[in-house]
Amino acid sequence: MRRSAESPQDLPVSASTASRAEWAALKRLLPYLWEYKWRVLAALLFMVVAKVANVGVPVLLKELVDALTLKPGDPAAVLIVPAAMLLAYGALRFSTSLFTELRDLVFAKATQGAARSIALSTFEHLHALSLRFHLERQTGGMTRDIERGVRSTESLISYSLYSILPTLIEMLLVLSILAIRFDVWFAVITLAALVGYIVFTVKVTSWRTRFRREANAQESAAHTKAVDSLLNYETVKYFNNEAFEARRYDENLEELRRVRLKSQVTLSLLNTGQQLIIAAALVGILWRATQGVVDGRMTLGDLVMVNAFMIQLYIPLNFLGVIYREIKQSLADLDRMFVFMDREREVDDAPDAVPLQLATCPAVRFEDVHFAYDPARPILRGVSFEIPAGKTVAVVGPSGSGKSTLARLLFRFYDVQQGRIAIAGQDIRSLTQASLRQAIGIVPQDTVLFNDTVEYNIAYGRAGASHDEVVAAAQAARIHDFIAGTPQGYATRVGERGLKLSGGEKQRVAIARTLLKNPPILIFDEATSALDSANERAIQAELQSAARNKTTLLIAHRLSTVVDAHEILVLDAGQILERGTHAQLLALGGRYAEMWSLQQSQAVGDEALA
CATH class of the missing domain: 3.40.50.300 (P-loop containing nucleotide triphosphate hydrolases)
Structure with missing residues (x-):
């Protein structure tokens, strides 16, 4: 599929189009992750065990509270409660942390490996694109998009595996326990609150996502202007246009500030709505639990367990809005990076090229x-x-x-x-x-050098060339005496695009590296x-x-x-x-x-x- 050369951040994006792009980005990410399938499966197993242990903590807490109803002086109060339940309670708490850390440890290689593979593939593809693409690109915005795309790979995997999936597993376990051990209304109230919470969060966050997209667009535009202006530092100075460049940059910064303020206002609205839903659900659940204790259908331990379940369940839900927003943004950032991957090579090797x-x-x-x-x-x-x-x-x-x-x-x-x-x-x-x-070796009219040493730039003509070979090429290009006369010799750094050298010196470096290539x-x-x-x-x-x-x-x-x-x-x-x-x-x-x-x-x- 051929993607437009126009920057996608400048184009209006419908909700359905954005959703399709996000699913497409996720689908393209999975093969990179599946290279580490055994680590993925092991991490999922550790995650399930950690959640089972986490859900077991309130259950054991209930038994501990109910055990305290023993008569004073009963030997079981000393032997059973401290020796068994307290140790089991501590073991479950430790197991939750242990298996969570094992999950992170096992999956870290998969996360970092996928991010590395995607970054390398993008880098190689950009080098494979035609000169036309590189003459038309906006370097600042492009590098920003790639940086965000690579970073979003780690964020997407982290939020999905470490937050969303564990929360869903815990929700299923808690709802099952509530429905089996107590009346169905506990599960109904909890499920209704969870559905309401999730729907409200998704709807509001989807509405807020456009402000994040606008902010990204303004950030990329500002970064592009800043990089372009700094790369053309001398031209800015020649025409005394520092104030003009600052105004152009500030226009984007002002738009960025305006959009981020809107994002903050809507975030406050989201958080307030979420807390209202959680508070209503907690009141409903605790009312049913206290009524059950009064009626004798439930023990104090049951009340403590239900309350612990609700707190334990709603703590991760508090961050659902942030997590969902970050996942959506990570998918958008990933798709923006894949836009570059989708650019077709104008000049490509034929299938039967020799x-x-x-x-x-x-x-x-x-x-x-x-x-x-x-x-x-x-x-x-x-x-x-x-x-x-x-x-x-x-x-x-x-x-x-x-x-x-x-x-x-x-x-x-x-x-x-x-x-x-x-x-x-x-x-x-x-x-x-x-x-x-x-x-083919070429000495171009406009020589651009890497921001590295003179030796590195000459040796670029043939990777792995020895220092003596570099010196011989410099002598042939009549630049050795100049290099030797500098304080750092061949270790002299040439600056951004070689700006520390004169035009003639840059051209002789270009001649030297072509001679070295031979x-x-x-x-x-x-x-x-x-x-x-x-x-x-x-x-x-x-x-x-x-x-x-x-x-x-x-x-x-x-x-x-x-x-x-x-x-x-x-x-x-x-x-x-x-x-x-x-x-x-x-x-x-x-x-x-x-x-x-x-x-x-x-x-x-x-x-x-x-």
Whole structure:
């Protein structure tokens, strides 16, 4: 079932739709839990034993009270009551706690294991989704939804197994004892009160749930704005918009405050109604019990037992509203997380996909490739070219001509809509994505680094690389001297998205990790765009060395970086206008020659100003 990309928190949800979604979420949770079925069954057994022991406490208390009617001085008062009943009473009390703790201990692994499995599945699925999803997502709200969904797994299991089910078992046991030992009215009054209590709680809590949903929506929106604003800290400062961002954030906080106040008012109404029902039931039950004692049909022990039953039964019911609300909210949160799990993969491995097998450096072919991010705006219009094995083909052209789209398609971030891309004669759509991407290395135009050390970011190119290999890659990318000159060396942390490094330093880290990966196919997407002219010339030789005997796609804006390519393609509006070597294109006197002339004159002007 395909789910909408629109955030569900912004859509009106009917009660029936919400109910179906909650049942669907519960159904999807059960397989994760059933992986630990023996622990589940053992926990249920301990829970039943604990409840039987708990119900036995008032029964034994009755016998203890009735035993006190012995005549003063009777030896049985000393021998039987303390030695037998008191010890049994204490044993039952201890058994209740013991089996409850055993239930928790046995079931803890199942609860934590299910939460871990769901979190891991969601994380893996998010990584498997297409680039389009990640370009459209709202990171703050999404992470909040996932965090609540994982947490709700534990809450849902805990409340269901530890609160609702034990209370139901205890209710059945108490009603059975009351109906068998006394007249049926005890069971009728108790059952009527329980039904009234539950119906009232469910109805009011269901009504209140919409306020919790609104609160979650406002909380996610506020979190999204806060995260987005902090990630764009520099932009906020550039335009002096701190007050503007604070106002936007405060608008959501004000809505959140308003909804939470409504939730608190309705909670007070719920609690008051619950206590009224409990009080009425207790009065009715105790009236029947006292009347029975007066009439001689019941003993004082019976009165004590009935009262203990009612107190013991209604204590967990006091929390039924909270428990029911939390279960409903946990199901809603779980469903919101499953929304991400239900997003279909735009790019997925074919059922018969095979790993890419390369004995030598492969050739790459684009055959009549058509592609559009939006059907109304075509990006590539029948692009065809070949990168011979071990050769370099450069693509140049104005911004928006489709140069970077070629790299995204080769990486299978998207699939072509017409035509095909082949590596060593194999359509990349017939290959597993993991093997395809393992064979390709890329230095992107916009380098984003992990908030970790320099060494971690370089070593990310090949998991498990040694420190010496990382240093060698850094030296090849001409960044080793800079790293070695910092106080912490390779342990220097680069900050969020690498913001502690300059643009050129980030790009050289990206070059280093691609060199460390050492794949047979390379993509340089404006790889030196953030470098100054001196560093660009210095590193150009290293890039050419890295590309030697590798199939390389070189995407560039500055033509000085492509003059040594085996073939240069001039791309404009998604079509190839010209192709040839640097010398051939200059001799042609077309678009490439114009671009070369313009960039050369700009370079001369820059040198004159310098």
